[in-house]
Amino acid sequence: MPGKVRAFCPGHISGYFKPVFTGDPATTGSLGAGVVIDEGVTVVATPDRSPAVRIVRKDLHGTILESRDGSAPVESLMEKMGVGSRIVTECHLPIGAGFGLSAAALMASALALNALHDLGLSRRECAGLAHETEVLHRTGLGDVAACQAGGRDCRTGPGIPGEIHRDRDADLHLVAVTFSALPSPTVLTSAESLERITRAFPGRCPGSPEEFFTLSRQFAEASGLITPPVRKALSLCDAKEIPASMTMLGNGVFAMGDRAGKVLSGLGEAFSLGVAGEGVRILEVQE
Template identity: 35%
Template sequence: MSLSVFIPAHITGFFSIENNSDPLKNGSCGAGFLLDRGVKTTINDSSEFKFSANQGSDIVINEVLKYFDIEDSFEITQDIQLPIGAGFGTSAASALSLSLALNEFFDYGYSYNECGQIAHKSEVSLGGGLGDVIAQTGSGMVLRTKPGAPGVGEIKSFDENLFIATKFFGEIDTASIIRDPEHKKRISLNGHECLKKFKKNSSVWNFLKLSLEFSQNTKLMTSEVLSLVNNFNLCDDILGSSMAMLGNTVFAFADNKSTFKKLNIEGMNIDKLYTKRQL
């Protein structure tokens, strides 16, 4: 028997940290979007326990497995389709896809939200993204209006027919930023302001504008990211560009794939916005 679950990557444009002693309520508010690449977890029958992945380690896997009392032998394979530590929410996608796959493969009977809560608690425990899991249960562009795990927090999705270009310049340690008092204060102050403005005008253009303001005002943008963001924002056919939170990664939006392809930027990837329904 073999079973696979795919979860899309998630990039945050701006956010506020909303800490709570209850792991299920601990999280963030903000806005981001989903890509049509992400993490695919496959579980197969096996005579012994095995784990393999095209990148990364088994840290997230072991954290999720703590919530499942499994005596049978099986094999876990993960296809992580984007760089880890780059602001793509790959850790959350890894946790959520594994939780859902284990639940179905071994017939645990957990609800979708309960699987999401296992993934969210695993992320909180490891100091990963505070809002990626619940966002990855959405579609297209995702607004996180109430912090927490699936079934606790609240999101609103906006489906758009858009292409996303990304370029990765190196890893950023998410935990070191979201646990630093100065970073937390600056992030939440600016995140709340951006969230308030976006709720008044939930357009793609406003999302891109606020994401750029957030990355500049929080002083998280590196010089190499800033240089490419500025170049993107000078192009008439590009809707806007900013920095992935939290990753040393640039993202840009356009209506057509050809807009990015003609730029011939080395190391740039082009994805489509992930939506649960075809646009």
């Protein structure tokens, strides 16, 4: 058994989505469009007799901004995989802010645990376990599927088996700002919210980054999810004719282009993001 496995999974910003509930976590998921971003979650897995999880968020200089012990989804994943290990997750972006970090943590953990314990699971099987865990804990519906590869994604089928169209858009630059956490379970367990979201879903894939932002903004407006600070940020972007929408699901805004940084930085810490060139992957196996 290796002494340590390190894995990375990119995060994901969803612009619009439609939940699909089948009664089976494997085929439950969402349709929709988003962007796989170059920031995400790094996981370090080491052998341990019992499951232990530590979540750490650092700034770009390595200073710890927040940390806590325990993660019900990751612990549930370990139980599902039948292993006990110590997992440390690290990220730079805020947690619970619509960046798909719960999915990234689960997917990177599944891949790392598979390698650490030599379980012999395929990447698709690891993704299936991570997706089912996310669905059961209501932390997301489509992010695990999206982060299997990079690019701007459009999911036309739910779950890991669902078809995903990807545009590589390597030059697409995004800027995001977040105001507070908006826990996904709050929305994903509300029948009223889910009904509005379903009605707002545009039902097609965007043909360009510009159309992606147009459809995302229309969805945000019709879904009823826009909060007062998000409305303020969107209005400022509108005044400068900067394409922008709400991060789904998160109390924040993402916008397109370099000019967005100047506008959004006045409202909080602005995160500069690129499009991920690849998806989840093992970074290191140490004997």
